[in-house]
Amino acid sequence: MTGYHSLxxxxxxxLLKLGDPEAxxxxxxxxxxxxxxxxxxxxxxxxxxxxxxxxxFYALWSKRETLDFRSNFSHYLYTWVxxxxxxxxxxxxxxxxxxxxxxxxNAGAEELTDHLVRERQLAAIIEGEIKSLxxxxxxxxxxxxxxxxxxxxxxxxxxxSEQTVRSHVKNALKILRTKLGIVLYLFFIxxx
Numbered sequence: 001m002t003g004y005h006s007l008x009x010x011x012x013x014x015l016l017k018l019g020d021p022e023a024x025x026x027x028x029x030x031x032x033x034x035x036x037x038x039x040x041x042x043x044x045x046x047x048x049x050x051x052x053x054x055x056x057f058y059a060l061w062s063k064r065e066t067l068d069f070r071s072n073f074s075h076y077l078y079t080w081v082x083x084x085x086x087x088x089x090x091x092x093x094x095x096x097x098x099x100x101x102x103x104x105x106n107a108g109a110e111e112l113t114d115h116l117v118r119e120r121q122l123a124a125i126i127e128g129e130i131k132s133l134x135x136x137x138x139x140x141x142x143x144x145x146x147x148x149x150x151x152x153x154x155x156x157x158x159x160x161s162e163q164t165v166r167s168h169v170k171n172a173l174k175i176l177r178t179k180l181g182i183v184l185y186l187f188f189i190x191x192x
Contacts, residue, residue, distance in 0.1 A: 009073035016064050024061055031074070032057070035081050042085045052084050129179050133172055140168035 004026040015023035039049035151165040
C-alpha cells in the first residue's frame, strides 16, 4: 500500500471506481480524520460525527461505480459532509420543536385533567352535604336549585306555603355555607 500514498486524489478516485480496496483504504486514511473534525466542530457530538463520516465512506464504497469526481475529490467529500450536517441540524431543530410542543400539550392536558378531577371532587362534596340536609329541606332545595322551579311552583307542587319554601331554601343555604365553607377552605389549601 506504500505506492498509494503518492497517488493524487483523482487517481485514487479512478482506482476506487474500479473497486480497488487499497485505494479505498488510502482515501479513508487520508480523509477520515479531517472530515471527522469538521463534522464534530459543527455537530458537537462525537458519536454523531463518527456515524456521519462512516456513512460517507459506506456510501462512497457502495456507490463507487456511479460517482463522478471530475475535478476536486476533496471538495466532493466536504460537500457531502456539509449537506449531511445541515440535514442533521435541521432534523434536530424539528425534533426539538415537536418535543417542545408535546411537552406543552402534555402539561396542558395534565392541568385540564387535574381541574376536572378537582371539579368532580367538589361536586361530590357538595352533593354529599346536600344529601345530609333534612329530607323536606333537601327536597325543596333540590327543586329550587337543580330543577330551577320558582318558589311558587315548589309551593304548589309540595302543597306548602311560599314562605315555607323561602325558609327551607334560606336555611339550606345557611347550613351549606357553614359546612362547605370549612370544607372548601381545607380543599383549596391541600389541593393547590
